Amino acid sequence: MNGGPAPKGAGSDDRLRAVPFLTRLMRRPELGAVAGLALVTAFFAFFAREQMFSAAGILNFLSPAAQLGILAIGAALLMIGGEFDLSLGSMVAFAGLAFGASIVVLHLSFVPAVLVTLAVAAAIGAANAQIVIRTGLPSFIVTLASLFILRGLTLVGLKWATGGSTQLRGVREALGQDFALAPFSGLAFRGLFTRLVDAGFIARFDTGKATVEGVPVEIVWFVALAALATWVLLRTRFGNWIFAAGGDPVAARNSGVPVARVKTILFVVMACCAALVAILTVVDTGSTDARRGFQKEFEAIIAAVIGGCLLTGGYGSAIGAFFGSILFGMVAIGLAYTDIDQDWYLVFLGGMLLVAVLFNNAVRRRVMGVR
Amino acid sequence: MLPAPLVEMVAIHKLFGPVVALRGVSLTVRSGEVVCLLGDNGAGKSTLIKTLAGVHAPSAGDFKVEGRSVRFASPREALDAGIATVFQDLAMVPMMSIARNFFLGREPTKGWGPLRRFDADLAADIARAELARIGIDVRDPDQPVGTLSGGERQCVAIARAVYFGAKVLVLDEPTSALGVAQTAMVLDYIGKVRARGLGVVFITHNVRHAHAVGDSFTVLDRGRTLGTFARGEIGRDELQTLMAGGRELPGRGEARPGLD
Numbered sequence: 358m359n360g361g362p363a364p365k366g367a368g369s370d371d372r373l374r375a376v377p378f379l380t381r382l383m384r385r386p387e388l389g390a391v392a393g394l395a396l397v398t399a400f401f402a403f404f405a406r407e408q409m410f411s412a413a414g415i416l417n418f419l420s421p422a423a424q425l426g427i428l429a430i431g432a433a434l435l436m437i438g439g440e441f442d443l444s445l446g447s448m449v450a451f452a453g454l455a456f457g458a459s460i461v462v463l464h465l466s467f468v469p470a471v472l473v474t475l476a477v478a479a480a481i482g483a484a485n486a487q488i489v490i491r492t493g494l495p496s497f498i499v500t501l502a503s504l505f506i507l508r509g510l511t512l513v514g515l516k517w518a519t520g521g522s523t524q525l526r527g528v529r530e531a532l533g534q535d536f537a538l539a540p541f542s543g544l545a546f547r548g549l550f551t552r553l554v555d556a557g558f559i560a561r562f563d564t565g566k567a568t569v570e571g572v573p574v575e576i577v578w579f580v581a582l583a584a585l586a587t588w589v590l591l592r593t594r595f596g597n598w599i600f601a602a603g604g605d606p607v608a609a610r611n612s613g614v615p616v617a618r619v620k621t622i623l624f625v626v627m628a629c630c631a632a633l634v635a636i637l638t639v640v641d642t643g644s645t646d647a648r649r650g651f652q653k654e655f656e657a658i659i660a661a662v663i664g665g666c667l668l669t670g671g672y673g674s675a676i677g678a679f680f681g682s683i684l685f686g687m688v689a690i691g692l693a694y695t696d697i698d699q700d701w702y703l704v705f706l707g708g709m710l711l712v713a714v715l716f717n718n719a720v721r722r723r724v725m726g727v728r
Numbered sequence: 729m730l731p732a733p734l735v736e737m738v739a740i741h742k743l744f745g746p747v748v749a750l751r752g753v754s755l756t757v758r759s760g761e762v763v764c765l766l767g768d769n770g771a772g773k774s775t776l777i778k779t780l781a782g783v784h785a786p787s788a789g790d791f792k793v794e795g796r797s798v799r800f801a802s803p804r805e806a807l808d809a810g811i812a813t814v815f816q817d818l819a820m821v822p823m824m825s826i827a828r829n830f831f832l833g834r835e836p837t838k839g840w841g842p843l844r845r846f847d848a849d850l851a852a853d854i855a856r857a858e859l860a861r862i863g864i865d866v867r868d869p870d871q872p873v874g875t876l877s878g879g880e881r882q883c884v885a886i887a888r889a890v891y892f893g894a895k896v897l898v899l900d901e902p903t904s905a906l907g908v909a910q911t912a913m914v915l916d917y918i919g920k921v922r923a924r925g926l927g928v929v930f931i932t933h934n935v936r937h938a939h940a941v942g943d944s945f946t947v948l949d950r951g952r953t954l955g956t957f958a959r960g961e962i963g964r965d966e967l968q969t970l971m972a973g974g975r976e977l978p979g980r981g982e983a984r985p986g987l988d
Contacts, residue, residue, distance in 0.1 A: 381870075384870075384872075588845075591848075592845045592846055592848065593844075593845050593846050594835040594837060594844075594845075594846050596846065597824075597828055597831075597832065597835055597846055598833075600821065600823070600824050600828070601821050601824060601828075601832055601833075604821035604822070604823045604824055605817075605820075605821040605822070607817060607819075608817055608818070608819040608820055608821050608832075609819075609821065609832065609833070611803070611815060611817070611819035612819045612832040612833035612834075613803075613804065613807075613832075613833030613834065614832065614833045671821060671823045671824070672823050721823075
């Protein structure tokens with residue numbers, strides 16, 4: 358006797374196709390984000406002025422989406438690993454201070470300043486992780502403390518670095534020209550876009566200047582990180598460990614997964630994502646201030662949840678967070694292309710979050726067979 | 729002379745500070761044998777399992793694996809010595825797929841250097857094949873473990889331990905949360921594992937389940953071995969009484985009056 362489900366036609370591969378396509382689809386965590394994005398795109402295609410979906414219009418909402426998305430991808434990985442980092446917004450400000458001060462106060466050149474910034478962020482991320490792991494306290498509380506500590510340190514540090522101001526200026530001037538700056542500032546793929554403009558795919562202003570001359574670098578980072586994170590999650594051993602660490606840390610540990618190390622790495626990655634956003638924005642604006650990254654922790658976590666991450670960990674996707682961030686940027690910027698009052702944005706945001714959480718729970722119950 | 733037993737524990741003691749969890753437990757497991765470890769709550773079953781699994785080191789006593797004295801510093805070492813423990817939580821993550829759970833912590837990889845990656849296809853193929861061998865028809869190895877029944881989950885956990893080369897399988901109450909059909913499925917599988925020459929330590933407090941597959945029965949009470957009995961030496965009712973009452977009994981193999 359073997360009490361398994363009724364075997365039919367022992368061991369043939371064609372039974373694999375018996376899994377309904379819909380079930381397979383529903384099992385993908387990013388389904389909600391893709392569906393939401395399609396819905397919102399349809400909405401704006403109908404209500405927004407057509408410039409929104411011109412090349413310039415698309416980049417216009419992808420830029421803020423990318424800055425949020427880099428954070429959301431880090432937050433998604435960490436959430437899948439079963440932890441939160443509420444300090445990520447403050448980390449953007451603090452890393453911005455570390456980067457700005459390295460250049461303006463310590464007169465470091467660009468590359469060493471980047472390394473210092475990443476090292477500072479990584480150390481704080483590792484410290485968050487150690488406190489969470491050693492004390493067993495919820496990361497929610499531990500990083501809530503870090504949120505205030507880092508924001509406060511940024512204020513104090515900025516006043517120290519500037520002699521009393523909460524804004525540190527002059528980063529661009531101090532940097533001057535540096536080859537290493539290219540991946541962190543301005544536009545990418547200029548050559549390609551010149552050709553696209555010449556070929557008539559992209560419009561010109563009346564002055565003859567192209568409406569789009571290249572892709573802002575943060576979008577390139579955003580796409581690259583989403584691809585890398587997705588590959589790591591789905592196709593590497595470490596990705597398997599992330600799901601396991603978040604899904605059931607005890608089971609993972611009993612199976613030989615180094616849970617503490619996995620979580621520490623995720624906190625460090627999250628902090629480095631925040632530092633990357635800080636570097637990109639400081640290089641872009643030439644200054645940093647104490648309000649950088651304000652409330653980004655909420656937006657990043659919301660984007661991750663819209664992307665299918667469960668608050669309880671163990672489930673979610675990086676590509677979902679990618680789509681969730683685009684959805685976010687589209688709504689934030691898109692309302693300006695309509696006659697709708699832009700303040701509806703917050704209402705929409707909260708509504709999206711609620712729908713996403715309900716949807717995630719329903720899908721999980723139905724498809725995951727959680728008993 | 730018989731080959732050395734797979735596991736031989738003699739007079740194992742384990743102290744946790746002032747608490748004496750084990751005070752002289754002996755256990756022998758041979759190849760192709762199911763040893764049932766019976767005992768009520770607090771009898772010391774968990775401590776003994778964890779000692780076998782390498783979670784605790786014994787405070788005193790002899791612990792031999794295949795004739796060699798061992799002292800495990802970690803579960804990993806016990807595993808390397810061929811002792812695989814399937815704990816009640818099964819060490820499986822419900823939201824992860826069968827294939828990913830099957831290889832959790834021991835993922836097959838392909839590629840090289842930074843491109844070294846999880847071989848998902850190989851994992852799925854092996855998981856499906858191994859489960860087919862024990863009669864669990866997995867249509868889709870990407871299906872989450874949470875969608876399996878309790879008995880199937882237990883069997884997947886056992887199949888995983890067997891696949892990774894366990895010589896001794898320690899099963900911690902594998903039938904405690906299962907219905908009748910599911911229990912039958914697990915007991916049936918334990919029989920198959922024995923037929924493959926593995927030694928099995930089957931922990932339970934259900935005498936009927938123990939009696940269905942056991943070759944020998946060791947009863948624990950308050951950290952002591954009350955006795956070890958070969959199959960046929962003791963009936964179900966006697967086992968039950970022994971477990972419940974824990975009264976003084978004749979030693980190993982000695983016949984008791986009134987018992988056929």
